[in-house]
Amino acid sequence: MVANSSSVVREFQEYLEVERGLSPNSIFSYISDLHKFEKFVLKSKQNIISVGINEIQGFLREESERKLSNRSKARIVAALRQFYNYLENQELIETNPMDNVESPKIERHLPDYLSKDEIQSLFSVFDQSNVLEFRDLTMFELLYSTGLRITEACSLKTTDIDTVNMLLTVKGKGGRERLVPLGEIALDYLGKYIKNFRNIIKGRQETDFLFISRKGGSINRKSAWRLLKRYIIRAGIKKNITPHTLRHSFATHLLQNNADLRSVQELLGHIDISTTQIYTHLLTSELKASHKKYHPRH
Numbered sequence: 001m002v003a004n005s006s007s008v009v010r011e012f013q014e015y016l017e018v019e020r021g022l023s024p025n026s027i028f029s030y031i032s033d034l035h036k037f038e039k040f041v042l043k044s045k046q047n048i049i050s051v052g053i054n055e056i057q058g059f060l061r062e063e064s065e066r067k068l069s070n071r072s073k074a075r076i077v078a079a080l081r082q083f084y085n086y087l088e089n090q091e092l093i094e095t096n097p098m099d100n101v102e103s104p105k106i107e108r109h110l111p112d113y114l115s116k117d118e119i120q121s122l123f124s125v126f127d128q129s130n131v132l133e134f135r136d137l138t139m140f141e142l143l144y145s146t147g148l149r150i151t152e153a154c155s156l157k158t159t160d161i162d163t164v165n166m167l168l169t170v171k172g173k174g175g176r177e178r179l180v181p182l183g184e185i186a187l188d189y190l191g192k193y194i195k196n197f198r199n200i201i202k203g204r205q206e207t208d209f210l211f212i213s214r215k216g217g218s219i220n221r222k223s224a225w226r227l228l229k230r231y232i233i234r235a236g237i238k239k240n241i242t243p244h245t246l247r248h249s250f251a252t253h254l255l256q257n258n259a260d261l262r263s264v265q266e267l268l269g270h271i272d273i274s275t276t277q278i279y280t281h282l283l284t285s286e287l288k289a290s291h292k293k294y295h296p297r298h
Contacts, residue, residue, distance in 0.1 A: 005038065005047050005048050005049055008049060008087070008092065009031065009034055009035075009038075009048075009083075012031075012034075012082075012083055012086050013027060013030075013031050014221075014222060015086055016030060016031075016082070017222075017225070017242075018150065018221040018222050018224075018225045018242065018243070019149060019150055019151055019221055019243075019244060020082075020244060021242030021243070021244035021245060023240060029075055029079070030075075030078070030079040030082065030083075031079075033075065033076045033079040033080070034048070034079055034080075034083055037059050037080065040055075040058070040059045040062065041055050041059075048083075049087060049092060049093065050093075051097060052095075052097050053097045053098075053100060053101070055097070056080065056097050056098065056101060057101070060073075060076070060077070060101070063076055073103075074103050077098075077101060077102075077103045078103065080098055080101075081098045081101070081103075084096050084097055084098045085098070111245075111248040111278065111279075112239055112240065112241075112245055112248065113245060113248040113249040113252045113253075114237070114239070114241070114245060114246070114249045116253065118235075118237055118239075119144060119249060119253075121235045121236070121237065122140075122231060122232065122235045122237065123137065123140075123141065124235070125231055125234040125235045126231065131197045131200050131201060132201070132214070134189075134192070134193060134196075134197050135193060135197060135198070135201060135211060135212075136227050136228075136231070137189060138186075138189040138190055138192075138193040138211075139153060139211050139219070139224065140228060140231070140243070140246060141185060141186050141189050142182075142186050142189075142190070143243055143246040143247065143250075144246045144249060144250055145182065145183040145185065145186035145250070146168060146170075146180045146181075146182065146183075146186065146250070146267070147180070147247050147250035147251055147267050147268050148168075148170060148180065148247065149172070149244070149247060149269075150221045150224050150225070150243035150244065151221050152170050152171065152172055152269075153210075153211065153224075153243075154209075154211060154218055154219055154220060154221055154224065155171060155209075155218070156168070156170070156209070156210040156211065157208040157209060157210060158194065158198075158208055158209075158210050159208065160210070161182075161190060161210070163187065163190075163191065166181060166182045166184075166187055167179050167180065167181060167182060168180045168181075168182055170269070172269040176269065178266070178269050180267060181267075194210075198210075198212065201213075201214060201216075202216055203216060205217075221243070224243050225242055225243055228241060228242065228243055229241070247268070248279075250267075250268075251264055251267075251268060251276070251279045252279055254267075255279050255280065261276060261280065264276055264279070
């Protein structure tokens, strides 16, 4: 049975907003491109979930005839690629029609991240005597300490924590499990949260989820995004921050401290190291900026 395309597009939009951390303008553009593609395939009475590469190429040819810039073409390809990767990860399709589609070459976007000083500012604004704020502090410290995706953190169970070996068992994309080391600060917060606060929030509800809402269920990624926005404002940080930014900050700070790229790849759960290499581009940009600012012959 083919899934309802409208509901899947709505879920994909939430994924872009909360987990990928794209800007509102980028999300609007991606969803507009998807709706445009949906109209294209409806002409032949097809569903965007079940199309193949022929329909993709036909749509891209039609769009190319509009004399679009390489950046606009790349955005359309990126929107379709993100969408079909999402469907593949959700196991809604068996074959990804974007696998053999190439993107026009443009300058790669570098992810935003928090500086070490901004991290310190963020984690100083939580009221640790407040039950819910201590839960939030623990959750966001865990994201920064481990580089987890927010969906991975929301899915954690109390049994996933190995306090003796300071490890987390994380179920990532496609159901792949990986072991992630826990930092001492995150482990300390986790211990206090589980011992002193989690049962207060849980009340009489029965749940194994680690981070729970006042209703007793797991915190969802959209709630986590809203909560983080509150603390970012309180900390006076002006950047457009999402939970995914803490993952970017984790990777960037590791590489700034000379961590091995392969190790960072494993910690992030990236299948392809080229995905991790975006952070080396980020560091290269920083080095170039420093050279330009401080060298007399820049």
